[in-house]
Amino acid sequence: MMQSDPLNIKFLSESTLTSVSIMTVVVVILFVSIRRFKLESPGYFQVVIEELISFIEKTVTDTIPKNPQEVLPLIGTLWIYIFLCNLIGLIPGMHSPTADLSVTSALACIVFFSVPYYGIRAEGLWAYLKAYFVPFFWFFPFHIISEITRTITLAVRLYGNMSSMEIGIGILLLLAGFLSPVAFMLLHLIEAILQAYIFGILALIYIASGMEALAKEK
Structure with missing residues (x-):
């Protein structure tokens, strides 16, 4: 009778390990750098961080x-984290955590729960719940469906763009070697910046629209 080897059980996926590594490196670098920041004659890294x-x-x-x-x-945090996760795919042998649907789904869920969190903090529980029944009470299911679909769209958009980009670079590396995909890797850099910005700005718009809708009800 075959017995399963407990050592083969994977408690953490590659995407999770990469994400944790990225967060750890960023925290350490910022902690060390901030202690050396100066009000006068700041260094190049300090100027970049401040900008x-x-x-x-x-x-x-x-x-x-x-x-x-x-x-x-x-x-x-969303902007910086997603950008670094997107960018890590440029390193040979590494894969972007954002090319994993489970990671992008988790990020989208954070945005999903952040909307009511900031809405309730801004205007209160009753005002937030009442906004779901505007302009008529039977609009409630449509508001819920709208929030669910935009959450799914957030996750799938980021996952689809980053996974397709990595697949494209991998195919070019197999067919043409390491020199020809340089332009495509530059496109990957642009895509990393663009997708991080789009995700963050959509999250910001969703939160802002919820807070503004509540404000109009007052």
């Missing part, structure tokens, strides 16, 4: 004028 934070803060503030600082950490 990135300024861009994220301006985008969030322009979209959510009311209490943007509450949403800023979530959107900033």
Whole structure:
């Protein structure tokens, strides 16, 4: 009788291990770097970080004028995390965690639950629930379906774009070697930036639209 080897059980997938590794490296680098930041004569890395934070803060503030600082950490984290996960696929032998549907689904679920979280914090539970029955009470199922479908779309869009990009690069590497796909890898870099931005800005719009809808009901 054959016995299963417990050592062959995979508790963590490759995507999960890569994601945890990315988050760990980012936290360590930022922790070490922030301790060395200077108010006067900042270094190149400090300037880049400050410009990135300024861009994220301006985008969030322009979209959510009311209490943007509450949403800023979530959107900033999504942008940075997704961009790095997309970018890791450029390293030979590595795969982007965002080319895994389970990872993109988890990110989409975070956005899904963030909408009611920030909506309830902004206007209260009763105002948030009442918005689902506007303009008529029988619109409730349509609001629910809309939130579910846009969550699925978030997950599938990011997964589809990144997985197809990795498959395309893999095919070119097999057919043409390591030199010819350079232009395609540059396209991968652009796609990594674009897909991270699209995911983050859609998450921001969903949260902002929920908060604005509640505000109109007051």
